Amino acid sequence: xxxxxxxxxxxxxxxxxxxxxxxxxxxxxxxxxxxxxxxxxxxxxxxxxxxxxxxxxxxxxxxxxxxxxxxxxxxxxxxxxxxxxxxxxxxxxxxxxxxxxxxxxxxxxxxxxxxxxxxxxxxxxxxxxxxxxxxxxxxxxxxxxxxxxxxxxxxxxxxxxxxxxxxxxxxxxxxxxxxxxxxxxxxxxxxxxxxxxxxxxxxxxxxxxxxxxxxxxxxxxxxxxxxxxxxxxxxxxxxxxxxxxxxxxxxxxxxxxxxxxxxxxxxxxxxxxxxxxxxxxxxxxxxxxxxxxxxxxxxxxxxxxxxxxxxxxxxxxxxxxxxxxxxxxxxxxxxxxxxxxxxxxxxxxxxxxxxxxxxxxxxxxxxxxxxxxxxxxxxxxxxxxxxxxxxxxxxxxxxxxxxxxxxxxxxxxxxxxxxxxxxx
Ligand code: HAM
Numbered sequence: 001x002x003x004x005x006x007x008x009x010x011x012x013x014x015x016x017x018x019x020x021x022x023x024x025x026x027x028x029x030x031x032x033x034x035x036x037x038x039x040x041x042x043x044x045x046x047x048x049x050x051x052x053x054x055x056x057x058x059x060x061x062x063x064x065x066x067x068x069x070x071x072x073x074x075x076x077x078x079x080x081x082x083x084x085x086x087x088x089x090x091x092x093x094x095x096x097x098x099x100x101x102x103x104x105x106x107x108x109x110x111x112x113x114x115x116x117x118x119x120x121x122x123x124x125x126x127x128x129x130x131x132x133x134x135x136x137x138x139x140x141x142x143x144x145x146x147x148x149x150x151x152x153x154x155x156x157x158x159x160x161x162x163x164x165x166x167x168x169x170x171x172x173x174x175x176x177x178x179x180x181x182x183x184x185x186x187x188x189x190x191x192x193x194x195x196x197x198x199x200x201x202x203x204x205x206x207x208x209x210x211x212x213x214x215x216x217x218x219x220x221x222x223x224x225x226x227x228x229x230x231x232x233x234x235x236x237x238x239x240x241x242x243x244x245x246x247x248x249x250x251x252x253x254x255x256x257x258x259x260x261x262x263x264x265x266x267x268x269x270x271x272x273x274x275x276x277x278x279x280x281x282x283x284x285x286x287x288x289x290x291x292x293x294x295x296x297x298x299x300x301x302x303x304x305x306x307x308x309x310x311x312x313x314x315x316x317x318x319x320x321x322x323x324x325x326x327x328x329x330x331x332x333x334x335x336x337x338x339x340x341x342x343x344x345x346x347x348x349x350x351x352x353x354x355x356x357x358x359x360x361x362x363x364x365x366x367x368x369x370x371x372x373x374x375x376x377x378x379x380x381x382x383x384x385x386x387x388x389x390x391x392x393x394x395x396x397x398x399x400x401x402x403x404x405x406x407x408x409x410x411x412x413x414x415x416x417x418x419x420x421x422x423x424x
Pocket of ligand 1: 285
């Protein structure tokens with residue numbers, strides 16, 4: 001039996017790295033005062049059709065759809081935003097007096113894509129969604145989250161790219177301009193773009209196939225067509241980023257593949273990666289019409305999501321070590337089977353006092369147990385046998401320096417408190 005194409009297993013070092021990053025993200029979210037939300041892995045297909053958009057590649061080509069046993073059309077979530085917005089609306093969070101509502105999430109997403117480096121069919125996103133505020137400072141705060149997380153992890157070669165797609169007025173006007181511009185050149189465009197021309201001409205701008213054509217380079221830029229309100233919003237977002245000392249480039253080619261965005265859109269790319277086009281580490285933006293589109297009260301929103309797999313891959317490319325080597329504080333060795341109960345009880349006490357402790361479950365002899373302590377990279381070893389029980393005194397060895405100590409049973413916790421740093 002093999003795992004399905006485009007999926008991967010997590011174990012060993014990859015498991016430790018994943019947990020390390022998730023813990024860091026969780027701690028960061030506490031500092032930012034965001035709350036953890038979770039929504040189902042599957043939702044009614046209609047949510048994603050309305051939310052992510054009928055014309056998006058995700059909905060037209062990539063969803064995992066199924067009929068449940070009650071003949072309902074269901075879809076494995078291809079992204080996190082639509083579900084969180086549905087939850088916001090369904091749980092009437094718009095009526096909560098504490099606005100804005102700031103949320104974060106972490107979990108698997110499913111897209112039927114052609115698997116390649118940095119592109120999977122099951123992948124994990126960490127993301128945030130914020131509701132109720134149209135303040136440009138809110139956009140800037142959201143952008144600062146991945147930037148700070150990447151900085152905390154030690155990533156160096158990242159770039160924030162930002163653009164504005166304007167409000168509804170802007171986009172209606174720009175749509176006309178783009179259609180007039182591309183109409184005489186339709187024969188030069190790829191088949192996908194020919195289809196996009198009527199449905200969503202904006203997407204022609206970020207077409208990877210037609211990217212190098214002259215007509216693409218000279219295409220009108222949305223930033224030149226922003227309404228006064230959208231221009232003001234965008235300028236203020238940039239000022240807020242400046243005041244937070246977050247570097248960025250304005251990149252008019254960012255139009256995003258999901259239909260829900262309004263005003264600010266952004267991506268953070270890894271400049272040093274060997275992921276090719278998959279070097280987009282995270283992406284997001286504003287979606288002021290989404291709550292209304294899925295049938296809720298008109299509420300502005302802004303958020304982003306980052307891909308865990310791409311982040312881990314770029315950390316490797318940049319040679320960043322997260323210090324996730326396996327280790328133990330203490331390995332407890334019973335002299336023989338008669339002292340197993342004592343060993344397990346002592347291990348329990350150590351764990352409850354915050355130490356990373358383990359013991360023998362394979363009835364190994366003393367020599368094999370010392371080897372096991374080395375394999376587990378244990379800093380200390382405790383031996384427990386008849387003398388130790390009789391004298392109420394444990395034999396403790398520092399497994400690195402080979403120093404040996406006799407420690408009264410009652411003093412064992414304070415002994416380790418003095419010698420072992422607190423771990424995360
Ligand atoms: P997205 O650009 O589709 O946006 O995905 C965000 C990130 O998820 C990407 O930058 C990438 O790191 C990762 N990602 C996407 N697809 C894959 C894949 N097939 N394999 C591995 N990683 C992938 C969204 O999903 C929006 N919901 C973001 C957002 C949140 N906008 C507002 N709020």
